Amino acid sequence: MQFKRGFMMKVNDLNMKEIAKLAGVSTATVSRVLNHSGKVKESTRKKIEELIEQTGYRPNVLARELAEKKTNLIGLIVHAMTGEGIPKAVNGLNEQLSENGYSLLIAGSNGIFENEMKQIELFRQKRVEGMVFATRQFTEEHEKIMKKLPFPVVILMQDTDSAGISNAGFDNFQLAKEAASSLLSLGHRRFAYIGGPESSDSAVLRENGVKAALKEYGVYLRPALQKRGSYHIGDGYTLMKQILNEQEKPTAVLAGNDGMAVGAVNCLLQHGYRVPEDVSVMGLDDTDLAQASIIPLSGVQYSYTALGREAANMMIQGIEAGELLYEKRILPHNICIRQSVSSI
Amino acid sequence: MQFKRGFMMKVNDLNMKEIAKLAGVSTATVSRVLNHSGKVKESTRKKIEELIEQTGYRPNVLARELAEKKTNLIGLIVHAMTGEGIPKAVNGLNEQLSENGYSLLIAGSNGIFENEMKQIELFRQKRVEGMVFATRQFTEEHEKIMKKLPFPVVILMQDTDSAGISNAGFDNFQLAKEAASSLLSLGHRRFAYIGGPESSDSAVLRENGVKAALKEYGVYLRPALQKRGSYHIGDGYTLMKQILNEQEKPTAVLAGNDGMAVGAVNCLLQHGYRVPEDVSVMGLDDTDLAQASIIPLSGVQYSYTALGREAANMMIQGIEAGELLYEKRILPHNICIRQSVSSI
Known part of the structure; x- marks a missing residue:
């Protein structure tokens, strides 16, 4: 038909x-x-x-835009709409921009540098008035290109301070340090850490934060109890299983995100360990996955929606001022202890 | 600084x-x-x-676009980037459009009609060449407006056949019917259904599909064992608890999405029921949440990414042909039985 x-x-x-x-x-x-x-x-x-x-x-808006040199378009580059964080940040960004008369032109890069460059070229051609940019690793190449752009840029979730490029994000070092400290203050000394990949800037910061907390308490993180995964539930399960094969078992497991924490909880329960009586588990996140856990998961609360809104505000202020002053905005976080964690 | x-x-x-x-x-x-x-x-x-x-x-691309009346922009309206489905569909849509030289202008509506109309107006002004549209309930008002638009429209996940408006989606009636049939064929007769809200077209179709399967088997769905939630994990938990308060307990629970299925599994386990030995549970979904369940969850596999790509293909073909022929494209689905379901 x-x-x-x-x-x-x-x-x-x-x-x-x-x-x-x-x-x-x-x-x-x-x-x-x-x-x-x-x-x-x-x-x-x-x-x-x-x-x-x-x-x-x-x-004829195109004709008017041409005359006024005003498109009200903001470009956004993200690797992909995966996980919970990026989609929520896009929601916040989009809402705040829309309320202020701007529209969002969105481009996926799959985290590939060449794609990012193509998308930036497209944004230039579309005469975007600003760009919000998220990537896994912010390199010197990125820095060079961002500094040459004819419009303001706000980087999401990366430390681009030394480059003098504005950014908004969470304090990955500090939130990981506080989460680890909360477990240490409950008496835990035998620690396992299941972190994110080394290729991720934020994963490295979180790992450093955990280690800083342990150092303060004079606790040594045994290399056999430190693992790195790709943030999937299955990674948490597999890596937890490897940890359980070690002679000295941990009393507390901290995971770089909720997915891996849920995987760790499921692995522990299925291998006869009680959570939190035998092992406490905490994730550096507070997503829907945390709610899916059979044992309510402890974690770190922060708002991706607020992050998106904040990036939009920085962008709008930059555009309205006609120039973007370098600025760093850190969104707040809270440590949230639920049933998956107990004192020793 | x-x-x-x-x-x-x-x-x-x-x-x-x-x-x-x-x-x-x-x-x-x-x-x-x-x-x-x-x-x-x-x-x-x-x-x-x-x-x-x-x-x-x-x-000067704006000047060229003005001369050629070609913007290569496609507008997308969604309620919000929530859940797993919409972000994945956006990924697929964006990838396929981008590979064909189109860019995606994205707008959130929060599911509010007035917002949708504002965004459509914006798209007209930006001279988009086509629009992909997702809404919870497709009304006569929507139909009137879509038919007047000067560019092709593809509706996501809604039956707009009687209006002659192109759409791409899943067969909600059929997949729910098949899922229920798979439980019935395993011998289950005491059924509970935790569906989505009545205000959602797809939730109504799924409910009707479940009832059609039950009817074929001559099984009656007791009103006390039929619940409606808002797709959250907590809803599944609360509604399952209500069902457990009934005298006649179900042997099988089918939930309208994975979130509510995970909530139901957690509620059952925490109240001393074994899954699947005492109660089988299945969700009409196959998301990351299904993997988070301590009991691997049975469900229905379908690809939102493929849906997004399909909608992009319809759009591109319509634009290239200079007119959009009415077309309906249904993406395939598979029933997937895992450990949460057993025969009676």
């Missing part, structure tokens, strides 16, 4: 002259109505507005 | 004339290099390309 549906291009191809002719007024009058400027007789205004409504006429 | 970073607007404001002057050639030569058309001496081409590289000059 197929039937044609024309696009009615004609209505959109009507120009201001034709609207004016239909209304029996000058194009200047139509323009005043469209721009809500200058005096127009009430009955004339109404007539023109009705004509605009009936014909579906829209002022 | 704040320091200024100018936007280097000047380089972008360079025009073709100035590039030509710097290169000591005519603007026609610059244009030939930019458009990769006509003969240009190799050394001249190189010189111009270097100048373009050095100055960051970009041809």
Whole structure:
């Protein structure tokens, strides 16, 4: 079953002259109505507005943008809409931009540098007024290119301070340090850490934060009890199993995200360990996955939606000021202890 | 710590004339290099390309778009980037569009009709060449507006066949019917169904599918064992608890999504029921949450990424043909039985 549906291009191809002719007024009058400027007789205004409504006429925005050099477009590059964090950040960003009259042009890079460069080129061509950029590792190459861009840039979740490029994110070092400290303060000394990949800047910061906390307590993280995964539930399960094969078992397991923490909990329970009586588990996250855990999972609360909104605010302020002052904005976090953790 | 970073607007404001002057050639030569058309001496081409590289000059795309009436923009309206499905569909859509030279302009509506209309207006102004649209309930109001739009529209996950509007999605009735049938064929007769809200078109279709399967087997779904939630893990838990308060307990629980299925599993285990020995549980989904369940969850596999790609293909074909023929594309699904389900 197929039937044609024309696009009615004609209505959109009507120009201001034709609207004016239909209304029996000058194009200047139509323009005043469209721009809500200058005096127009009430009955004339109404007539023109009705004509605009009936014909579906829209002022030629491309032409206006060309004249005003104003597109109200903000570009966003992310690796992909995976996990919970990025989609929530996009929500917050989009809402805040939209409330301020900007639209979001979105591009996925799969984390590949060449794709990122292609997308930036596209944004230049589309004359975006600013760009929000997320990548796994912010390199010197990135820095060079960002500094040459003719529009303001805000980096998501990366430390680009030394480059003097504005960024918004969470304090990965500090939140990991606080989470580890909370386990240490409950008496745990035999520690396992299941972190993210070395290729991720934030994973490295979290690992360093954990180690800083342990150092403060004079606790040594045995290499056999330190693992790195790719943030998947299955990684948490497999790596936890490897840890359980070690002679000295940990009393506390900290995981770099909720997915791996849930995997660790499931592995422990299925191998006859009780959580938290035998082993406490905590994830550096507070996502829906934490709620899916049969043992309510301890973690770190922070808001990706707020992060997106904050990045939007920085961007809008930069655009309105006509220049982007270097600025760093760190979103707050809270350590949240639930049933998966107990004192020793 | 704040320091200024100018936007280097000047380089972008360079025009073709100035590039030509710097290169000591005519603007026609610059244009030939930019458009990769006509003969240009190799050394001249190189010189111009270097100048373009050095100055960051970009041809004025807005002006070209205005002349060609081609923006290569596709608009997308979704309620929000929540859950796993929509973000994955956006990934697929974005990848496929991007591979074909189109960019995605994304807008969130929070499922509010007035917002949807505002976003459509924005898309018209931005001269998008097509729109992909997702909403919870497709009303007559929607239909009226979609039919008047001057660009092709593809609806995501809604049956808009009677309106003759193209759509891509899953067969919610059929997949729910098959899932229920798989439980029935394993001998289950005492059924509970935890479905989605009545305000969701897809939730209604799934409920009808479940009831159709039960009818085929002559099984009656007791009203006390039929619940409706908002797809959250907590809803599954709470509603399962209500069901357990009933005198006649079910032997099989089917949930409208994985979140509610995981909530139901957790509730059963925490109240001393074994899964699947006492109660089988299945969700109409196959998301990461299913993997988070301590008992590997049975469900229905379908690909949101493939859905996004399919919608992109329909859109591109429509744009290239200059008209959108009404078409319906249903993505495949598979029933997937894991440990959470057993025969009676």
